[in-house]
Amino acid sequence: MGxxxxxxxxxxxxxxxxxxxxxxxxxxxxxxxxxxxxxxxxFDHVVVHTADLGGPPSLHPEVPGxxxxxxxxxxxxxxxxxxxxxxxxxxxxxxxxxxxxxxxxEAAAYVELLETTxxxxxxxxxxxxxxxxxxxxKAQFKQMVRERIGDWSEAFPTGSA
Numbered sequence: 001m002g003x004x005x006x007x008x009x010x011x012x013x014x015x016x017x018x019x020x021x022x023x024x025x026x027x028x029x030x031x032x033x034x035x036x037x038x039x040x041x042x043f044d045h046v047v048v049h050t051a052d053l054g055g056p057p058s059l060h061p062e063v064p065g066x067x068x069x070x071x072x073x074x075x076x077x078x079x080x081x082x083x084x085x086x087x088x089x090x091x092x093x094x095x096x097x098x099x100x101x102x103x104x105x106e107a108a109a110y111v112e113l114l115e116t117t118x119x120x121x122x123x124x125x126x127x128x129x130x131x132x133x134x135x136x137x138k139a140q141f142k143q144m145v146r147e148r149i150g151d152w153s154e155a156f157p158t159g160s161a
Contacts, residue, residue, distance in 0.1 A: 020080035022047055024089045025122055027103035028111045029130040033138065034100040041077045046145060047125045053148055055128045059121060
């Protein structure tokens with residue numbers, strides 16, 4: 001198995017593969033927490049734009065209108081979670097509140113192998129996110145994010161479709 005160079009990976013920005021790797025990293029850092037799709041969309045946005053919330057430097061450059069990314073990110077995150085399920089890195093489960101996602105048992109070993117500069121920064125951003133969730137609770141952290149970037153929750157239907 002060959003290695004992927006930083007230049008090769010940089011072309012994958014916002015592809016299902018890149019978003020899927022972020023999803024695995026996020027879920028692994030939040031273990032044993034589970035997230036629903038709306039939370040995955042939000043936390044993916046947070047990890048990409050941590051500096052907007054007082055965290056470490058953001059993974060992606062600051063662009064105008066990045067708050068609007070939340071509205072178009074849902075399909076990308078759905079596709080990325082499906083891809084990572086096929087790779088046995090994410091588990092999908094049914095719960096009282098609907099469908100939730102967790103890191104699989106194989107996820108920790110996979111995340112450990114990520115060593116590019118981008119991946120190391122992504123793990124740092126996910127670690128910061130996990131610390132925020134642990135310090136404030138998931139609900140309180142989501143409320144803090146809504147206060148900073150606005151309430152986007154009406155864009156995401158809840159429950160089963």
